[in-house]
Amino acid sequence: MASNIVRPHVPEEELHAYCDGELSAPQRVEIAEHLLGCLICRSQHAEVEELRARTATLLALATPRSLRRAGIGSITPKRAPRQLRRYAAIAAVALLGPGLWFAVHPDRSSVAAGQYAASLAAPSLSNALLSAPSAATIRARATVLANLTTVSPHLSLVAPAVATAGLARAKVDLVDVDPVVASEWPASDWDAALQAGGGRLDRIGGVPVTSVRVRGRADGGRPTFMIRQQLADGRPVWVFEGPEDDVIPVNQVLQASGIAMSMAHRTRPDYVSTNGQLERTQRMVTVVGHLPVDSLNILASKLQVK
Amino acid sequence: MAFDLEGLYRTTYDSVVRFLYRKVWDADRAEDLAQEVFMRALAHQPEKPRSWVFAVAANIARDEARAAIRRRKHLVLLTHEPIASPTQQVDIEDGMDHDEQEAEVKRALATLTPRDREVLLLWDAGMSYPEIADQTGLAVGAVGTTLARARKRLVAAHDIMEDQRGEQHRATARS
Numbered sequence: 137m138a139s140n141i142v143r144p145h146v147p148e149e150e151l152h153a154y155c156d157g158e159l160s161a162p163q164r165v166e167i168a169e170h171l172l173g174c175l176i177c178r179s180q181h182a183e184v185e186e187l188r189a190r191t192a193t194l195l196a197l198a199t200p201r202s203l204r205r206a207g208i209g210s211i212t213p214k215r216a217p218r219q220l221r222r223y224a225a226i227a228a229v230a231l232l233g234p235g236l237w238f239a240v241h242p243d244r245s246s247v248a249a250g251q252y253a254a255s256l257a258a259p260s261l262s263n264a265l266l267s268a269p270s271a272a273t274i275r276a277r278a279t280v281l282a283n284l285t286t287v288s289p290h291l292s293l294v295a296p297a298v299a300t301a302g303l304a305r306a307k308v309d310l311v312d313v314d315p316v317v318a319s320e321w322p323a324s325d326w327d328a329a330l331q332a333g334g335g336r337l338d339r340i341g342g343v344p345v346t347s348v349r350v351r352g353r354a355d356g357g358r359p360t361f362m363i364r365q366q367l368a369d370g371r372p373v374w375v376f377e378g379p380e381d382d383v384i385p386v387n388q389v390l391q392a393s394g395i396a397m398s399m400a401h402r403t404r405p406d407y408v409s410t411n412g413q414l415e416r417t418q419r420m421v422t423v424v425g426h427l428p429v430d431s432l433n434i435l436a437s438k439l440q441v442k
Numbered sequence: 443m444a445f446d447l448e449g450l451y452r453t454t455y456d457s458v459v460r461f462l463y464r465k466v467w468d469a470d471r472a473e474d475l476a477q478e479v480f481m482r483a484l485a486h487q488p489e490k491p492r493s494w495v496f497a498v499a500a501n502i503a504r505d506e507a508r509a510a511i512r513r514r515k516h517l518v519l520l521t522h523e524p525i526a527s528p529t530q531q532v533d534i535e536d537g538m539d540h541d542e543q544e545a546e547v548k549r550a551l552a553t554l555t556p557r558d559r560e561v562l563l564l565w566d567a568g569m570s571y572p573e574i575a576d577q578t579g580l581a582v583g584a585v586g587t588t589l590a591r592a593r594k595r596l597v598a599a600h601d602i603m604e605d606q607r608g609e610q611h612r613a614t615a616r617s
Contacts, residue, residue: 153586156586158585187594188593194596195566199463200459200463
């Protein structure tokens with residue numbers, strides 16, 4: 137076993153305080169660490185995030201007309217789909233996906249593994265305050281978790297993919313931290329990705345792009361993009377963009393596992409496929425990173441088309 | 443540091459109006475009361491202006507609620523005199539949808555205990571746990587518990603209304 141210390145689950149009110157950013161740095165680190173290894177608490181954490189989001193939406197409806205922003209009136213305070221609750225119940229996914237990946241790729245550099253754990257485990261946590269667990273610890277935990285849970289059906293949520301010809305060439309060689317299984321998302325350079333994106337690819341303006349990954353589709357349709365950008369303080373933020381049916385599962389899996397993520401933002405279908413036909417694929421941009429959800433939503437709203 | 447009313451106004455006015463609106467449920471009244479809050483702030487020049495502003499807003503809203511009860515009692519005496527009864531402002535252009543949704547939120551909020559509601563509204567107004575604790579007299583540690591309960595109750599109350607609405611729709615469709 138990775139650890140013989142039995143840690144109690146995080147009380148619900150503490151998860152609220154954690155999500156609200158109201159805990160001290162050491163408390164946040166402790167909870168982030170615990171969430172990394174505890175499926176029950178990750179599931180609970182996802183529920184708390186859902187509760188917070190719904191409360192905010194409901195309260196936004198009770199706003200005088202003079203203060204209503206465009207669009208706020210059209211918000212429907214819907215309950216999360218049952219499916220999402222199911223995803224929450226299998227909150228192991230995002231951890232197990234990469235966790236298993238680490239378990240079967242023990243040669244991965246310890247730097248990447250440590251950073252990876254840090255970025256997943258600590259939404260809204262300053263890098264400077266975080267002591268990342270070692271690669272060995274991560275591997276041990278991942279192995280334990282992989283043994284405890286059936287992994288494969290969940291992994292299939294982000295699995296089916298065929299690399300788009302020409303885009304599989306990895307021109308960028310970065311030691312990187314990925315929220316997805318990297319082998320399914322070949323690295324690309326910005327120009328190639330832009331071309332594959334039909335000349336349009338959303339990203340956050342003013343924040344440098346540090347890596348671009350592209351996942352092709354078996355049917356040759358619009359690929360999905362994962363753009364990594366780096367904030368001034370070093371924290372990475374990812375933008376997912378692609379057809380709805382490809383991005384939504386990624387979104388759900390990440391959300392269910394408690395990784396802070398902006399609201400999905402749909403744009404017009406405007407992708408011209410390689411054979412020149414206009415494809416009516418829904419584009420959706422999601423931002424994931426270890427920032428509070430509110431900040432991520434603001435970032436998503438600032439996405440600019442290059 | 444000199445008291446910066448302009449900065450305070452710029453950063454907290456909207457939140458104060460929203461906070462008051464969710465107590466008095468009248469946009470004009472909420473704005474009037476917010477003005478009064480800032481007038482008092484100017485006169486008082488508080489040390490912790492943000493906390494102070496919300497504390498005063500909560501007090502004013504409480505006074506307002508009492509006054510409203512008095513007005514209602516008074517109106518009961520006047521119900522047989524149609525001219526004297528106040529004409530309720532109905533905005534024709536207003537989308538019913540939003541009003542209905544807001545009415546549901548209002549009813550859902552009403553199911554909360556006053557303390558839970560206060561903590562939730564203060565949090566939504568942008569106050570931190572220690573600030574909320576300061577204002578409500580709760581221990582900082584209890585703010586999270588209260589907030590967790592308030593969120594759950596609000597959402598649960600709204601879910602029940604949603605279900606009831608669904609039932610009604612189905613019943614209408616059947617008949």
